[in-house]
Amino acid sequence: MGRKVFVIGVGMTKFEKPGRRENFDYPEMAKEAGTKALQDAGVSYNEINQACVGYVYGDTTCGQRALYQLGLTGIPIYNVNNACSTGSTALLMGKNLIEGGMAECVLCLGFEKMERGSLQFKYTDRTSPMDKHVEVMTQLRDFESGPITAQMFGNAGREHMEKYSTKPEHFAKIAYKNHKHSVNNPYSQFRDEYTLDQVKAAPKIHEPLTKLQCCPTSDGSACAILASQDFVEKHNLQSQAVEIVAMEMATDLPSVFQDRSCMQIVGYDMSKLAADKAFAKAGFERNAVDVIELHDCFSANELITYEALGLCEPGKAGEFIDRGDNTYGGKYVVNPSGGLLSKGHPLGATGLAQCAELSWQLRGQADKRQVKGAKVGLQHNIGLGGAAVVSLYRLGYPRENRLQAANVSASSENDFKSKEVFKEIGSHLEKDGANIVKKMNGIFCFNVKNGAGQTGTWYVDAKNGKGSVTFGGDKKADVTLSMNDDDLLKLMTGKLNPQTAFFQGKLKFKGNMALAMKLKEIQPKAGNSKL
Template sequence: MTGKRERAYVIGVGMTKFSNPRGHIDYPELGREAASKALFDAGIKYDDIQQALVGYIYGDSTYGQKTLYQLGMTQIPIINVNNNGATGSTALFMARQLVEAGLIDCALALGFEKMAPGPLTVNFTDRTNPVELSILLMSEARGIESASIPAQIFGNAGIEYCEKYGATPDHMAKIAEKNHRHSANNPYSQFRNILSLDQIKSSPHIFGPLTKFQCCPNANGAAAAVVASKRFVCDHDLQDQAIEIVAQSLATDSPLLYEKKSLIELAGADMTRRAARDAFNKAGITPNDVQVVELHDCFSANELITYDALGLCKPGDAHKLIDSGDVTYGGKYVVNPSGGLISKGNPIGATGLAQCTELVWQLRGWCEERQVPNIQYALQHNIGLGGAAVVTIYKRAEGLSKPKKSQDPRKRFGYNPAIEAKPINDADFKRVCSSASRSEYALGKL
């Protein structure tokens, strides 16, 4: 986008607890809870939302409409988004663009997923797989085994990193140990058990260096964010809770994906590299200015190769970053204070917005036992094979007028949602529903 841009702020976030995909909760209920919490956090109604972007990858068209009609049939544009693992972040990217362009003042980004148990599989076998060339090149380089294709793509990237730079499978296991340890303080995480390195290494083998506890589990869940302009923030006295999206970049694959014949590149490293470079340039900062990172650790191997791609370390030094303790509390960065996808689970459409929610809570200073101290900038990374990589940089809002009245969303909730995972209650849900366009039909009461 050229010319002067409006600033975009996240003013409300919310998410459900991520749960085992064998549960019977359906996507409209998941989406309603996350969207309602985000609106309640912002202290606004659904009437204030001018456009909604809704992400999911498992389901039929117009799930977004089915879900949001529960809040009111206000006739706003509702756009359904599918960008593989980067779906939630892509919905946020689109919401931010609308606000920055000055087209609207307030947008809702919502992501949810109702998943099936077990490894990810191809949904359609009667048409071309969008990553078929990547699979072919991986097969030529390493062969194909019976494990899931994503596990092989990312596992092989980890193997190549070890061969090129001297990392070991233990470094990937250490990543998983860290993320499981972090998740103990996250009430939204599907798994909160602290696991030893030996437990992680001895868990069932999945592929190559990857064991079960180094792989993200499928999950049911939803997350949402409300994005608004400076004018909206100030008009609604939300300055104290607003978090600025300082920079954001969405990259797709380059010819390097195939030309370099690298398994690291097949896992999307170049997309991440370019998205990170662009985001840091837009923000006018470097990785050294960041304190906290939510990184797409669908497999521990992807976190390993992504340290390089994001510029958190010199090329080839990811394992040294791990050994130095610089990816956890007390180190240079805290990576995945939420526990990451490995512990939290990966309801794919919701994942990017769950990362956003965690970083907003961190920047507000709400996270207590998992709080990262002295945050100036927070970094989010989300990737989808096929491909899309989104890198987002956040900071607390600065340079805004003082609010006429101070608001603390925790008082509205009656608890701190960063440290307690409670469902939205009926009274709070009704407070955020549209006043002008309630629909008993959409609520299923007729």
């Protein structure tokens, strides 16, 4: 067994219809996702030892060009292409680097800038990596003109219907569920809810799949920062660290081409193998899982994968769906993000977006999508050709996470030395609030931890009226800063340089970086302060 590996920061862009968002080339989308992940982790790009970058459509070294937006530090950057499982493959590479002792902190990035319409093979003057799959599928089912992937997954769904008691409505129910989940996901390409009848009545793509049961092409990016246990503890990141307990990749087995099964061709066998290996390595039973991000490029694939992952017995997926065991209130919550069907599928970003969603779920930060009491997350990502990656996640330091959540509301203002700083800021606003609000136009949130492990929250509103300072509550802030009580006192009285504090891991912030840089505008003025 290698060293433990933790996800310490995640970030992503909203997934968009190709070409819809202006100035959204891959360097811009990578910068947005990467910056969010670094801010979430509270680390600088200078602390990244190596980077793994995934994309499918692009020239060589696009990974380098994407990361130039974050910094030029000379670190190794690996470019990854593994079909639809590219993002999780980049994540697996990053995990292996840390697990093997080759790095302490690795940035894993995925992005895709796609063309509109169905996927096409880019090169016709050489052997297609899918030629054997298409050859076998053609022998099993007659191919029509149109998207090959839709026919593959549609035929796999038809095979399941013929072999078991599955009905077209079961595939439609999956799409209905995922579109309903996406309503609460601000990163989702589509956030419209449909009735079951609307899903079934949508234009037919390939029996039994309608348009609303097929994922769209998408532009977007996602990023995860991975770290070793030493790095996590050195930087005091225990309260947000999500452990990757197990992560396994499998490729196609001989049975794919020998047994002549549509279901095997679209990934059943390799998904099952990867899942079995991951659960064995983690020592978990299937019922330990609470929340799942599953590769639902088509509703038929989600249904088949329930059985491949062991969430239900073979042939029982229809009953599993009818019981509601794939949504809130059931045995598992599958694709709370909306999945690929609604969230979108920018190929290189998909696996890392799944990682982001599960990290938010396990931290309790998924807002209206939150799966209550989620402790173990499962990720499934496949690429035809083939590669299946299955991962298991849990909170790395659950006690620290619970303490942080409990102490915010348990503390009083008098438990902190920093209370005097906020009194001074309040006095400053009373005297010159209108001018400060005009300059700042933002709301600061300060999360402060004292020596007793208690956490208090102050809000400095430099956006409304003449400004105000309040302790506690739950307001929407433009930027959030987190520090220890003693360090914040030193920072606000000029005894600690903000840049030094950030690089030393004493200052962490999330949100509007430009506003964070204006912090000096509300600092108590030297000579006038009582501190």
